[in-house]
Amino acid sequence: MVTRIEPGDADPAxxxxxxLTGDNVEAAAxxxxxxxxxDQADLYDRLDDAERETMLALLSTEARAQLLEHLDEETLxxxxxxxxxxxxxxxxxxxxxxxxxxxxxxxxxxxxARALAQxxxxxxxxxxxxxxxxxxxxxxxxxxxxxxxxxxxxxxxxLLRARKPLAEEAYYLYVLDARNRLEGIVNLRQLVVAxxxxxxxxxxxxxxxxxRPDTDQEEAANLLQHYRLRALPxxxxxxxxxxxxxxxxxxxxxxxxxxEDMYRMAGLPGDESIFAPVRxxxxxxxxxxxxxxxxAFLAGGMVLIFEGTIARAAGLAVFMPIIAGQxxxxxxxxxxxxxxxxxxxxxxxxxxxxxxxKEIMLGVIRGVLFGLIVGIAAFLWKGEWGWGFVVGTAMxxxxxxxxxxxxxxxxxxxxxxxxxxxxxxxxxxxxxxxLGFLFLLGLATLLIDxxx
Amino acid sequence: MVTRIEPGDADPAxxxxxxLTGDNVEAAAxxxxxxxxxDQADLYDRLDDAERETMLALLSTEARAQLLEHLDEETLxxxxxxxxxxxxxxxxxxxxxxxxxxxxxxxxxxxxARALAQxxxxxxxxxxxxxxxxxxxxxxxxxxxxxxxxxxxxxxxxLLRARKPLAEEAYYLYVLDARNRLEGIVNLRQLVVAxxxxxxxxxxxxxxxxxRPDTDQEEAANLLQHYRLRALPxxxxxxxxxxxxxxxxxxxxxxxxxxEDMYRMAGLPGDESIFAPVRxxxxxxxxxxxxxxxxAFLAGGMVLIFEGTIARAAGLAVFMPIIAGQxxxxxxxxxxxxxxxxxxxxxxxxxxxxxxxKEIMLGVIRGVLFGLIVGIAAFLWKGEWGWGFVVGTAMxxxxxxxxxxxxxxxxxxxxxxxxxxxxxxxxxxxxxxxLGFLFLLGLATLLIDxxx
Numbered sequence: 078m079v080t081r082i083e084p085g086d087a088d089p090a091x092x093x094x095x096x097l098t099g100d101n102v103e104a105a106a107x108x109x110x111x112x113x114x115x116d117q118a119d120l121y122d123r124l125d126d127a128e129r130e131t132m133l134a135l136l137s138t139e140a141r142a143q144l145l146e147h148l149d150e151e152t153l154x155x156x157x158x159x160x161x162x163x164x165x166x167x168x169x170x171x172x173x174x175x176x177x178x179x180x181x182x183x184x185x186x187x188x189x190a191r192a193l194a195q196x197x198x199x200x201x202x203x204x205x206x207x208x209x210x211x212x213x214x215x216x217x218x219x220x221x222x223x224x225x226x227x228x229x230x231x232x233x234x235x236l237l238r239a240r241k242p243l244a245e246e247a248y249y250l251y252v253l254d255a256r257n258r259l260e261g262i263v264n265l266r267q268l269v270v271a272x273x274x275x276x277x278x279x280x281x282x283x284x285x286x287x288x289r290p291d292t293d294q295e296e297a298a299n300l301l302q303h304y305r306l307r308a309l310p311x312x313x314x315x316x317x318x319x320x321x322x323x324x325x326x327x328x329x330x331x332x333x334x335x336x337e338d339m340y341r342m343a344g345l346p347g348d349e350s351i352f353a354p355v356r357x358x359x360x361x362x363x364x365x366x367x368x369x370x371x372x373a374f375l376a377g378g379m380v381l382i383f384e385g386t387i388a389r390a391a392g393l394a395v396f397m398p399i400i401a402g403q404x405x406x407x408x409x410x411x412x413x414x415x416x417x418x419x420x421x422x423x424x425x426x427x428x429x430x431x432x433x434x435k436e437i438m439l440g441v442i443r444g445v446l447f448g449l450i451v452g453i454a455a456f457l458w459k460g461e462w463g464w465g466f467v468v469g470t471a472m473x474x475x476x477x478x479x480x481x482x483x484x485x486x487x488x489x490x491x492x493x494x495x496x497x498x499x500x501x502x503x504x505x506x507x508x509x510x511x512l513g514f515l516f517l518l519g520l521a522t523l524l525i526d527x528x529x
Numbered sequence: 530m531v532t533r534i535e536p537g538d539a540d541p542a543x544x545x546x547x548x549l550t551g552d553n554v555e556a557a558a559x560x561x562x563x564x565x566x567x568d569q570a571d572l573y574d575r576l577d578d579a580e581r582e583t584m585l586a587l588l589s590t591e592a593r594a595q596l597l598e599h600l601d602e603e604t605l606x607x608x609x610x611x612x613x614x615x616x617x618x619x620x621x622x623x624x625x626x627x628x629x630x631x632x633x634x635x636x637x638x639x640x641x642a643r644a645l646a647q648x649x650x651x652x653x654x655x656x657x658x659x660x661x662x663x664x665x666x667x668x669x670x671x672x673x674x675x676x677x678x679x680x681x682x683x684x685x686x687x688l689l690r691a692r693k694p695l696a697e698e699a700y701y702l703y704v705l706d707a708r709n710r711l712e713g714i715v716n717l718r719q720l721v722v723a724x725x726x727x728x729x730x731x732x733x734x735x736x737x738x739x740x741r742p743d744t745d746q747e748e749a750a751n752l753l754q755h756y757r758l759r760a761l762p763x764x765x766x767x768x769x770x771x772x773x774x775x776x777x778x779x780x781x782x783x784x785x786x787x788x789e790d791m792y793r794m795a796g797l798p799g800d801e802s803i804f805a806p807v808r809x810x811x812x813x814x815x816x817x818x819x820x821x822x823x824x825a826f827l828a829g830g831m832v833l834i835f836e837g838t839i840a841r842a843a844g845l846a847v848f849m850p851i852i853a854g855q856x857x858x859x860x861x862x863x864x865x866x867x868x869x870x871x872x873x874x875x876x877x878x879x880x881x882x883x884x885x886x887k888e889i890m891l892g893v894i895r896g897v898l899f900g901l902i903v904g905i906a907a908f909l910w911k912g913e914w915g916w917g918f919v920v921g922t923a924m925x926x927x928x929x930x931x932x933x934x935x936x937x938x939x940x941x942x943x944x945x946x947x948x949x950x951x952x953x954x955x956x957x958x959x960x961x962x963x964l965g966f967l968f969l970l971g972l973a974t975l976l977i978d979x980x981x
Contacts, residue, residue: 113756115756115757116755119755147757234721237718237721237722238721241722242718247717247721248700248759265699265717266689266699266717268721269689269690269699269717269720269721270690302781302784303567304565304567305567305777305780307700307759307776324776325757327780328754328757328779328783331783331784332754332787332873335783335787335788336787336869336873338791339790339791339794339865340865340866340869342865343858343861343862344861344862345862349866351866351867351870351880351884352880355890355891355894358887358891359895362895363895363898365858365862366855366858366859366895369854369855370851370899370902370903372854373851373854374851376850376851376854377848377850380847381844384843384844387843388840388843391836391840392833392836393846394836394839394849395832395833395836396829397832397846397849398828398832398850398853398962398966399822399825399828399829401850402821402828402958402962403818403821403822403825405958406795406796406817406818406955407814409795409796409954410814410817410818413792413794413795413797414792414801417788417792421788423571423802423803425543427543428803432803435807435810438807439811439814442807442811442815443811443815446815447818447822450822451822454826502861503858506858510854
């Protein structure tokens with residue numbers, strides 16, 4: 078029978094969760110054994126401390142190793158602490174190289190060294206440890222199949238049958254020279270379709286897209302997506318193949334990087350799980366809100382300068398949120414497009430002028446349109462041309478500023494090698510608030526006699 | 530030689546762009562011929578109308594077919610209009626089934642029918658046309674290799690060598706019964722590693738994750754990512770294999786859906802290219818800004834109710850942006866996490882209470898903290914306990930509202946089967962503005978004698 082997963086299917090995870098909570102451990106173990114490791118990982122994420130302990134105890138060493146491959150970073154760190162130390166080397170031997178390296182990087186150095194000393198895959202995992210987690214080197218695995226160009230297709234197939242690589246590591250085969258430098262690649266389909274006595278050199282592709290170990294994972298992801306590849310070879314400065322990055326890891330990176338950008342734009346650090354405890358969430362969210370409060374005091378300070386003007390024309394306070402809010406939203410539209418295009422590698426430095434010109438033109442269009450609307454509204458309400466002029470002009474200027482800052486803030490952060498997404502929304506709305514108030518209340522102060 | 534693509538490499542696209550602009554067509558054609566279709570697509574995106582015409586004229590029919598596979602939807606529609614009608618059937622025969630179906634869907638029905646009548650692949654492409662673009666059926670291709678369980682591994686390899694499928698369509702082979710119902714899958718690596726006289730039934734996996742043709746593409750993407758698959762079979766209600774979705778298409782979906790959510794949260798419809806003409810950008814951005822202006826007038830209206838209070842205590846205008854802005858940002862943090870978790874399928878309906886409880890607790894923590902800070906600031910500035918109480922309490926209440934609305938708005942939209950991302954930021958900040966002003970100015974009106 079074929080399992081078809083469809084929306085609304087009864088969820089075995091929900092039943093196991095109940096069973097674990099109710100201490101019906103045997104029944105839980107049975108259901109757990111039938112579950113895909115990816116689903117076990119989702120379940121684990123939702124459990125509390127005691128339930129996690131119980132669930133882990135119900136899994137075999139092999140099942141624990143597979144579970145590791147489906148956890149996010151935060152949970153991986155938690156489970157690395159929890160796994161019994163005597164079992165750790167065996168679990169890490171079975172799991173994928175890159176996951177083993179991730180776990181070892183999370184342990185105190187002495188413990189990592191102790192585990193590594195007992196691992197059979199130590200020689201494959203050790204070279205991965207020197208690379209930072211978010212680089213191509215940190216994503217790669219050593220489990221590739223290497224061929225030589227003078228082999229025949231038949232010899233390559235025999236080698237493959239002997240090596241029995243993991244499915245995701247067998248899609249491309251790598252042709253190396255005597256010094257392990259990458260000369261070309263053959264994909265498994267080419268191999269199966271080709272005649273058995275043809276030499277590998279004749280079927281291999283020489284034009285290979287590769288990355289360096291220190292390439293950022295986001296750039297590696299963009300390359301793999303751009304060229305629609307199944308795996309990406311990681312090649313060091315002397316041309317030696319260090320490892321490969323498989324598409325399943327890249328899919329995770331694409332989703333993670335998108336989450337990270339969304340979170341950073343909203344002033345959230347990293348990837349906070351929706352099920353994180355309140356304490357953890359508070360620690361993560363409050364620092365940026367503190368920064369935001371400080372910037373809000375700046376906007377409040379701008380209003381303070383003009384307190385006397387507001388006291389004489391309190392109607393100005395009605396237009397304050399309209400001009401500031403509209404500027405903020407127009408700016409957020411622009412900044413979202415620029416940040417996303419930068420993340421997807423769609424913008425080159427030479428495009429800065431072109432984008433800026435376009436956003437200035439858009440700023441003029443929006444400024445004239447919304448300036449007229451609010452200007453006319455103010456005139457109709459107060460019956461004075463001065464109100465229309467002050468409110469309309471402030472809106473026009475703030476729309477211009479919004480487009481300009483929405484472009485300049487992320488491009489500038491990129492130029493200074495900062496992540497353009499980091500709290501860019503917070504910075505932008507601070508400026509559109511402050512400048513919106515300055516334009517409105519400043520003009521009103523100059524023309525105060527027309528307003529009262 | 531192996532081509533290594535690294536940041537900072539000279540960009541052939543920039544040179545071709547110059548050559549096309551300068552009418553040096555022969556040199557451009559030469560450079561173009563050496564370029565990967567994915568890079569040609571990027572270049573095409575950046576060109577103006579006349580340059581696009583020139584560039585297309587320089588490409589062969591095969592090159593045009595490959596170019597189609599790398600364009601985004603907007604550009605695909607543009608190029609579908611531009612391609613000569615006599616050549617269209619040949620181009621669509623060569624390109625991937627799902628892309629051909631996309632193009633046909635974009636043409637006027639009469640033109641599509643005319644093209645289809647002349648296509649050799651019409652029988653594979655026609656069944657794809659009935660499915661909407663953003664469903665599993667709209668993503669799938671018919672280019673799968675079907676086996677029977679009584680075949681031997683050797684026979685399957687012989688079949689594969691005769692069929693010579695595209696590389697991305699050969700990763701999994703599908704085992705069908707006499708009525709084309711899916712019984713299991715075999716991956717290419719299993720086939721190569723197994724003995725030649727073993728029956729397919731013995732190597733195939735029966736536990737297959739599949740989707741229906743009408744499954745939403747985002748859900749299909751989440752499944753493929755969750756189970757780390759290379760392709761996803763699409764099976765109709767009677768169990769018949771309709772087509773397969775390959776990982777490269779899913780990678781695009783994951784990136785597109787993330788972009789779409791980011792854009793929608795910022796009040797941008799769909800996927801606006803950074804290089805879209807000013808006219809197109811204005812048409813896309815202004816409607817939501819109109820909605821935003823209407824909601825800003827609501828916030829302004831709330832202030833208007835209390836105009837008299839502001840005239841007596843103009844200092845309140847200083848705290849208006851602080852309380853409204855802090856509420857907006859706290860709410861945006863919450864809503865971002867909830868919208869993203871919904872998109873990634875991490876939240877089930879049964880989680881709503883758990884999430885709401887957590888956000889209420891976070892709201893209390895943030896409310897007490899920031900309420901104290903601004904309350905003390907107000908007291909120190911004005912030297913009156915009334916100021917501290919009014920400002921601090923308004924902040925506390927607005928923080929509570931922010932966490933509550935940040936959870937309830939997206940969960941509610943999901944419950945009504947709307948996209949939780951759509952302009953949720955605009956709705957949220959309208960409420961945090963209006964309610965922030967109501968709390969601040971309402972309390973101030975009640976306690977006005979303490980404030981002046």
